[in-house]
Amino acid sequence: MQSKEKKEKEAHKFWNTQPVPQNESDVQEDGVIEHKEVSDIKQEPYKLPSDFEWYLVDINNEKDRTDVYTLLSQNYVEDSDAVFRFDYSPEFLQWALQPPGWKQDWHLGVRVASNKKIVAFISGIPANLSVHESKLHLVEINFLCVHKKLRSKRLAPVLIKEITRRVNLTGIFQAVYTAGVNLPTPISICRYFHRPLNPKKLCEVGFSQLPHNTTMASHIKKYKLDVSFLNLQPMQEGDVSQVTALLNEFLSQFEFHQVFSEEEVRHMMLPIKDVVFSYVAKDENDNVTDFTAFYSLPSSIARNPKHTHIHAAYLFYYAPKGLGKDQTRSRHLMNDTLILAKQANFDVVNCLGLSHNQQFLDELKFGKGDGYLHYYLYNYRCKTIQPEQMGLVML
């Protein structure tokens, strides 16, 4: 083996064994990497270290839900200084893990055999993507988490292999996942952007800095929102079919995008208090012209005397009248989205620099984040997607 290859093998002991492109030159054209049949898949679960056992979480059971929530809220994704940590609420998890076609078999936990404490988790939900015109029925893998005390023991690879096995047994052989870390091999990297709604609090907790020689008074004024343009109303059951059509049409412009059924839109987009917020604008004939949605993902704040959480609204899916060709309309829709998030008491609106978001980021005073989200596909080669061609937003 050549020394360079050997070095790479050592560097990703796990990912080098998986059906993912090992580097960018691996990807000449799109397509499945490993062709498998359900009959090829082994029936027995992967072995865990003794003392640990697999446990299928019942997310509709309050105790299980609280246990997973506790694991994530204490051990999930943090910023580089470990001050902010994602704090998905239990209700959020219940919603996020049960879109149409969900399976308890894919809500996979690891427990300590002796005390039944949940110390690791990984999940999958079904989804349909369109990737450079090909349709993929796959799973979105999310909420991978290993308790801080059990890190670096190669538990994550076992979780990934076991969920893959369970998914494969249903005849699905592809997955999409995102991470802050760089693994083999991203199909796209999108930057985070942040739009302060409560600029003073964001400075107080160190989420942003008051620029030198700038007064707090002018900083607050800068981010004031006053005029709204569209008469956005909370989305309702009766809007589901029109929203589905509008959203799919908007998304179909991008090389890489999710494709929604009405059932999925009903589950993912209808408002749920403190979880997901969605709105529509209608014309005089009561037809939906615009759609916008965001979800609530607070971050807990370590060691701050005054504040315990940043209340962040993450921009989810949207579709403006004109599908982005009318840039003013897109900006108006997003301006009004910010106002609604402010009214719902969020401190900041976060989004990624993907799809058409560049049309409004500067004008609406979004600032650059220091985080980047990497998108990956499992068992599928896909030529690089530029951020502005990305139409998938994961929770």
Place this chain on the structure above:
Amino acid sequence: MQFYGLYKTAIIGKCNTPQPGYFEFRERAKWDAWNKIDLTKEQAQQAYIDLFNTVLAGQNQGEIAQGDEKLEGVKVSVMTSEHTTPAASTIFDFIQNGDIAKVKELLPCNSVDANGMTPLMWAADGGRLEIMKLIDADLDAQDFDGNTALHYALLSENRECAEYLISKGARQDIINSDNETALSLK
């Protein structure tokens, strides 16, 4: 290796460690890559993404330094500051930073900054009640925008500072260039 250098700079900033010994080839090559990058953290972050995008677009394939090191990305994203902050040097800087000792050294002080702001206004704006209590000055002075210290306390949502100024007898009817009085802001 170009990737590595940009990545390190993007995550940590300019090269800040000593050069590894001559025979530590791998470490040395990595250090050289990092040291070569003369960019700020912010510039390097953009350059990393740009390079990534061009590499993945099919050019520059020889440049990829995959798996050189486990490169941890930032996870919960926070806002990058687009401005660099020079070291504090004026009383206004020290007030903004809440550096009470330095402020004490420089008081009393009758100067105003480039916008006509007094130390009391900066203290009111920054919610520095302790510093306000050290300052003995005209409560109703206005800056070039017509703002008084009380305007600043209210605009920056510092209730306590506003109450303090009012208790000291600050006027509430002065109009600033946005046509706001303290009364209208309360």
